[in-house]
Amino acid sequence: MDNFSQYLDLIEDTGNIGYWHLNLKSNHLFWSPGVYRIHGVSSKDFTPNLENAVKFYHPDDRAELMASIEKAITEKKGDAFDLRIIRADNNIRYVRSSFKTELDENKEVIALFGIFQDMTEQIEKTNEIKEAHNFLNTVIDYVPDYIFVKDRDYNIVLGNKAFWSLYKQPKEALIGTTTYEKYPEKEAQSFIERDERVFTIGEDEIEESITNNKGVTRAFITKKVAFKRQNGEQFLLGISRDITQRRLYEEKIKDYSAQLEMRNMNLERSNQALEEFAHTAAHDLKEPVRSIHSYVEMILYDHPEIDSEIKESLEKVMSVSWRMGQMVSELLLLSEISQIIGDFVETDLNKVLEQEMKALEARLEQANAVVEIENMPTIKCHPTRIGEIFRNLIVNSMKYNKSSKKIIEVGSFDDNEKTVFFVKDNGIGIKESHQGEIFKLFKRLHGKMDYGGGTGIGLAVTKKIVEMHNGRIWVESKKDQGTTFFFTLS
Ligand code: ADP
Numbered sequence: 001m002d003n004f005s006q007y008l009d010l011i012e013d014t015g016n017i018g019y020w021h022l023n024l025k026s027n028h029l030f031w032s033p034g035v036y037r038i039h040g041v042s043s044k045d046f047t048p049n050l051e052n053a054v055k056f057y058h059p060d061d062r063a064e065l066m067a068s069i070e071k072a073i074t075e076k077k078g079d080a081f082d083l084r085i086i087r088a089d090n091n092i093r094y095v096r097s098s099f100k101t102e103l104d105e106n107k108e109v110i111a112l113f114g115i116f117q118d119m120t121e122q123i124e125k126t127n128e129i130k131e132a133h134n135f136l137n138t139v140i141d142y143v144p145d146y147i148f149v150k151d152r153d154y155n156i157v158l159g160n161k162a163f164w165s166l167y168k169q170p171k172e173a174l175i176g177t178t179t180y181e182k183y184p185e186k187e188a189q190s191f192i193e194r195d196e197r198v199f200t201i202g203e204d205e206i207e208e209s210i211t212n213n214k215g216v217t218r219a220f221i222t223k224k225v226a227f228k229r230q231n232g233e234q235f236l237l238g239i240s241r242d243i244t245q246r247r248l249y250e251e252k253i254k255d256y257s258a259q260l261e262m263r264n265m266n267l268e269r270s271n272q273a274l275e276e277f278a279h280t281a282a283h284d285l286k287e288p289v290r291s292i293h294s295y296v297e298m299i300l301y302d303h304p305e306i307d308s309e310i311k312e313s314l315e316k317v318m319s320v321s322w323r324m325g326q327m328v329s330e331l332l333l334l335s336e337i338s339q340i341i342g343d344f345v346e347t348d349l350n351k352v353l354e355q356e357m358k359a360l361e362a363r364l365e366q367a368n369a370v371v372e373i374e375n376m377p378t379i380k381c382h383p384t385r386i387g388e389i390f391r392n393l394i395v396n397s398m399k400y401n402k403s404s405k406k407i408i409e410v411g412s413f414d415d416n417e418k419t420v421f422f423v424k425d426n427g428i429g430i431k432e433s434h435q436g437e438i439f440k441l442f443k444r445l446h447g448k449m450d451y452g453g454g455t456g457i458g459l460a461v462t463k464k465i466v467e468m469h470n471g472r473i474w475v476e477s478k479k480d481q482g483t484t485f486f487f488t489l490s
Helices: 004-015 033-039 050-054 059-075 120-142 161-166 185-201 244-302 308-340 349-366 383-399 458-468
Strands: 017-023 028-031 079-086 092-103 109-118 146-151 156-159 203-211 217-228 234-242 345-348 369-373 378-381 406-415 418-425 473-477 483-488
Touching (some): 004 033, 059 079, 120 161, 185 203, 185 217, 383 483, 458 473
Antiparallel strands (some): 017 028, 017 109, 345 378, 473 483
């Protein structure tokens, strides 16, 4: 490189820069090689003048270009513009030109001399940054939490829609100010101390109740983080969530559970009192009832000469007192079931059923009933009480059955990780409308003495034992089409 113009060329090329000169007298426009390059034309095919040069500019920008030139001429001083040109290949470039005026001896503008620079890359980059910035702003505006950034002097420099709405003031009114003055002095002081701590420690997260100047208190959970920009400037990012409603719900739930606990306790107490009462009543009644039965029996035995009418009445007293004694013993049993907690052991139900079958053998044979028992699992339960469940259900299956051959099936299956037990019969069935009734105490669907008689306690006892095992009992049946009782034990 041995001459100046070569250096100039290199500068123009690498800097995407050029220069131009417009002689207003001769209307001659000079472009340096750099200006040609930026316009995408060659000096061989194109001779610039003001008219054809203006045509390179974007139609929307031409007026501004002319205004800038005219202003320079009238005000006799240089100007600058940032405008778009459309190159010969239709490519849009952003160009910047700063120019100055040349005056003659009468101080009239005779020429303009300008530097011309292709700014496309810089402007596109700036636009990209702007776009990213807008995108981020839109995103944070949609976040319902309060987001804000403070500078080292605690002034707000950025916020989202939710944050501005918190103060019911536009963004412009809040940017560059601190928000401390919106709070009573004591609160404001604690904010300053905390913000300062975040700048020192780096971050902080707390749940806080804040009362503003209008006396409104709300609960927030706030996280603050300190960060530095590359130039060393310090900032604090805060994200705050309004948890007032959540707190209210939590309080309500707490209240409800306290009330529920109280009710449960009262219920348990009254249940216990009732059970104690039933137990005492049944226990104390057992003896007098038995005595009535024995005395009447004695009278009948000792006085065979007794009038037949009186004898008949006394026999009725005997039967009623026997039935009463039965009810009292079963009531006693029912009141004792709640005491079985803690007596649960691993139990092979096959063995339990074997024993029950032995006890029922004669009755089953007499009734022409067969019990088909599947292989049963081993479970943790109260063995005697579980035996009572199976016995009650099997006896009922046999009692409430008019089939010449009574078939009773006992088994179990798994359903939803629970073992379901069943006792199925081919008996008289239960009308759907009665199915909810049968588990109630003393509830019978038939006359006192029908189907071998009964007290209506059996299923109430069964249900209670099932519930003491945290289980559930239900029935599926149709009149005249047999009945299946199902129960779980956990
Ligand atoms: P009880 O047998 O002493 O009457 P339960 O409580 O055992 O008392 O039964 C209540 C009522 O439910 C019975 O009176 C009967 O009407 C009905 N029931 C019970 N089991 C069956 C069954 N397997 N089939 C038809 N009805 C039944």
